[in-house]
Amino acid sequence: xxxxxxxxxxxxxxxxxxxxxxxxxxxxxxxxxxxxxxxxxxxxxxxxxxxxxxxxxxxxxxxxxxxxxxxxxxxxxxxxxxxxxxxxxxxxxxxxxxxxxxxxxxxxxxxxxxxxxxxxxxxxxxxxxxxxxxxxxxxxxxxxxxxxxxxxxxxxxxxxxxxxxxxxxxxxxxxxxxxxxxxxxxxxxxxxxxxxxxxxxxxxxxxxxxxxxxxxxxxxxxxxxxxxxxxxxxxxxxxxxxxxxxxxxxxxxxxxxxxxxxxxxxxxxxxxxxxxxxxxxxxxxxxxxxxxxxxxxxxxxxxxxxxxxxxxxxxxxxxxxxxxxxxxxxxxxxxxxxxxxxxxxxxxxxxxxxxxxxxxxxxxxxxxxxxxxxxxxxxxxxxxxxxxxxxxxxxxxxxxxxxxxxxxxxxx
Numbered sequence: 341x342x343x344x345x346x347x348x349x350x351x352x353x354x355x356x357x358x359x360x361x362x363x364x365x366x367x368x369x370x371x372x373x374x375x376x377x378x379x380x381x382x383x384x385x386x387x388x389x390x391x392x393x394x395x396x397x398x399x400x401x402x403x404x405x406x407x408x409x410x411x412x413x414x415x416x417x418x419x420x421x422x423x424x425x426x427x428x429x430x431x432x433x434x435x436x437x438x439x440x441x442x443x444x445x446x447x448x449x450x451x452x453x454x455x456x457x458x459x460x461x462x463x464x465x466x467x468x469x470x471x472x473x474x475x476x477x478x479x480x481x482x483x484x485x486x487x488x489x490x491x492x493x494x495x496x497x498x499x500x501x502x503x504x505x506x507x508x509x510x511x512x513x514x515x516x517x518x519x520x521x522x523x524x525x526x527x528x529x530x531x532x533x534x535x536x537x538x539x540x541x542x543x544x545x546x547x548x549x550x551x552x553x554x555x556x557x558x559x560x561x562x563x564x565x566x567x568x569x570x571x572x573x574x575x576x577x578x579x580x581x582x583x584x585x586x587x588x589x590x591x592x593x594x595x596x597x598x599x600x601x602x603x604x605x606x607x608x609x610x611x612x613x614x615x616x617x618x619x620x621x622x623x624x625x626x627x628x629x630x631x632x633x634x635x636x637x638x639x640x641x642x643x644x645x646x647x648x649x650x651x652x653x654x655x656x657x658x659x660x661x662x663x664x665x666x667x668x669x670x671x672x673x674x675x676x677x678x679x680x681x682x683x684x685x686x687x688x689x690x691x692x693x694x695x696x697x698x699x700x701x702x703x704x705x706x707x708x709x710x711x712x713x714x715x716x717x718x719x720x721x722x723x724x725x726x727x728x729x730x731x732x733x734x735x736x737x738x739x740x741x742x743x744x745x746x747x748x749x750x751x752x
Contacts, residue, residue: 341538343520348357370473371384371471371473376473377475380478381444381554383417385444385748386462386521386697387411387458387461387462387581388461395612395619400588402583402669403490403583406674407550408460410445410446411445411446411490412443412696413446413537414493414506415439415441415486415487415488416442417439418431418436418628419483420482425485425628425629428482436501439464439474440499441506442464442465442474442532443464443494444488445470447450447461449547453560455574456574456580459580462579464660476550476553480552483549483552484546484548485548487504487520488521489516489625489627491515491516505625506625507623507626508623509621510620510647511643512642513643515583515585515587516583516585518582519582523546523552525546526541526546527544528542528543528574531555531556531570532558535562535566538568541683547575556574559573560573584625584714585714586672587669587716587718588672588719589666589718590614590666590669590720590721591664591666591720592658592724593660593721593722593724595723595725596723603726606724608726609645609724610654610655610687610688611655611724612655613686614667614668614684614722615640616639616647617684618639618675618682619634619637620634620637621636622634622636643669652718655667657723672712674713675709676710680706681706682703682705683703683720685701685704686700687700696701706720
């Protein structure tokens with residue numbers, strides 16, 4: 341009986357002690373944590389240092405470093421054979437595509453260990469909310485390469501066993517960008533894997549995967565705070581986005597090769613409806629190599645500066661030395677220079693009472709040696725000449741006999 345009472349007293353004491361202790365709730369893992377409490381490595385991504393932008397739907401004017409923050413991107417993490425873009429397993433499976441067209445947003449973040457200097461963070465989405473946490477598999481079975489593009493397309497992405505594509509409906513406003521982050525191999529005997537014995541890796545370390553990232557971070561900690569000497573390595577994948585398209589800006593000027601009086605007269609004319617002819621409005625991005633394939637032959641209408649609205653109204657030729665204001669822009673596919681770019685513009689005459697048409701649409705051939713390159717801005721100055729009065733002289737040349745004999749025109 342005494343024994344039973346003693347056991348009951350012990351239980352009551354334990355309960356009382358527990359009630360007096362402060363309960364500390366476990367904090368949820370965030371995208372900025374290296375790993376979860378149970379040891380899973382968090383996927384962290386850098387977004388490059390690009391001169392480029394997009395909004396939540398389409399790019400509203402081309403991306404520059406000033407508006408890179410807030411750009412929405414799409415991210416794939418695909419299992420590949422080391423040093424290649426070849427599928428290590430079926431990409432249409434969860435193991436093959438660790439991230440399958442996951443939306444991300446370029447966010448401001450101070451440089452942290454493992455990241456490239458000045459790289460911006462990519463914050464990933466889940467369920468419409470950014471800051472989501474994704475993990476590397478614990479089995480370390482596959483190496484993953486990260487592929488990113490912009491602007492993000494919620495629909496139009498297709499992933500098969502060994503291919504990944506994204507389709508865009510294009511209107512000249514989308515600044516299509518792409519790049520990938522493939523893990524560099526770490527040569528053998530390059531990093532410490534045991535700080536107590538100074539043991540280093542005996543084989544080449546490949547990634548990206550949990551083991552690769554964990555070992556590089558451990559090595560980093562040893563050489564920065566543990567008194568060891570060695571080269572430091574980055575372990576956060578950095579997708580340094582690059583522009584895939586050409587950018588055109590437009591000015592309307594009084595053509596330079598005319599008199600000053602004619603330049604002033606040219607200002608009485610107006611220009612409108614600037615278009616790139618036969619361009620196409622459907623593009624498919626190969627996510628693996630960053631190439632774009634175009635379809636269709638639709639024209640692209642010039643867009644207003646800093647928006648994705650078609651530029652309406654008319655524009656007066658400028659006589660300013662710098663060509664005056666930019667009247668609009670267009671993103672367009674690059675060319676190799678073998679064929680000229682065709683620009684269609686409409687010239688509006690000032691007076692319907694004149695003997696010339698009040699409007700005339702003309703096609704201009706535009707080209708440069710080697711064509712128009714991706715990532716380059718070209719400023720197109722549309723030069724307008726003044727109207728000239730039509731004057732005709734009349735003379736008469738006498739008929740002369742053709743001295744080459746008869747011309748045969750047989751009916752075949």
